[in-house]
Amino acid sequence: MKLESIITMANEPVRLQFLALERSLRATGCALPIKVIPYDQRKFDLPANSEWWELPDMEAWLTEKKAHRLTRKYQCMTVANYQFVDADVVFLRDPGAVLDEHDGFVASCTEWNKPQHSFKPETAAILSTQSSTWHQNLFSVGQFACDRRIATLEELKSWVEGKPFEHVCLRNYSSDQVGINLLVAQARVPFKNLTLPPVLMQSTWAGDYPGEFESLWRDQTRKPYLVHWAGPALQQDLPINDLFYQFLTRAEIQEWKDQQAQRQQAALKRGHWPWAVRLLNRTVRLLDKRFWVQWKPVDV
Incomplete structure (x- = not known):
């Protein structure tokens, strides 16, 4: 895919994480614009080549449905050629160069070995009709990329409204991961996870590195291109956290x-x-x- 933008979600409470994200991206040589979905109205001044990205019609629909704020990530599904990352990510390599040889919907996480966060019984019943190995197609919604538009707003509405899983997609207040995994599967987009064969990239989740980590990255072709601190990893004293701190004053x-x-x-x-x-x-x-x-x- 030919990346056209980096997308994230932020507000003032995660300003420092966003600054580390932006600086790490620029340090890789990537000059792509960053689109920032506002989690709420607590905005802050963004650096150059970054902008707040709002879709009024999407916002109006989700507000009407009393949807969780995290569902604003659905904006990503309406555009193409993007890399989405949560604010608690730093880049190690230029995502444009890494993803240039891949197409479809691309993940780089290890949710396949901890899939319990990505489905509910009602969505598992649907996912299991698509493949007996559907667990390997589950992904973290804190990092994903796609080279095509998955749906328009009207298509999203038709997929969700009035369905038995509407509450999972819009009002699952513990996680947005279940709903997004279901909608991407429903779209039947070609799916690839870079931590699985044939690429076998090392994990991008900081929690998979409780100790020394650089020796695991000697093979540069399998070195992760980003690190994601989803969960409490940044609150722990882990060596890998230095990759985050190096981008702060x-x-x-x-x-x-x-x-x-x-x-x-x-x-x-x-x-x-x-x-x-x-x-x-x-x-x-x-x-x-x-x-x-x-x-x-x-x-x-």
Whole structure:
């Protein structure tokens, strides 16, 4: 495929991750424009050759359906020749050069060995009608590329609305991965995962590298072209995290550490909340994200 753009999703809380992403991309020599889907209205100033990318008709539909904010990634399906990555990614090689010899829908993750995050019973029933080895076609929705438009907005509506799996595609508040995997499979786009034969690329997920990692990348043809920190990997003391920190200034690293400390403190407070209160809060947040139930003073 001939990449035309890099697409990501961001808001102010992930500004530092985005800056590392953008700087790592430029360090590979890739000058492609970056389209940034706003997760919400908490935007920030973007560097040169990056722009906020919004589709008003898509936004109106998803808002009407009370869809999870992550479903804004569906915008990607309406364009061609792109690489999508979550903000917590750094590039090691020019994605345009890597993907030049591949076509169709291209993944580079290891979800095939941890597929439980990519389907629900109702979607498994559909996926299993396409192949007995459907698990190997599951992918992380934090990194994928495609050389063709998969659907128009109207086609997406027809695929989802009124279907038994509509809630999975639009209102699965724990993950957007199940819905996107289903829709890509429904589109019957040729699928390839670079970590499977014949390429056998090493893993792109930081969590697969608990220790020293560079010796695993001696074969440059199998070296991953990006690293994705999906999950808690960046909160752990892993050698591979240096690939992220190298693209931040000292001041930004300190800002990141301060943010991490705040997140850990908030998580500690949440951990003290009874299960019933946390469930009630989830219900309240579905109705109106401005409110929550505080069961005891926050400084206790």
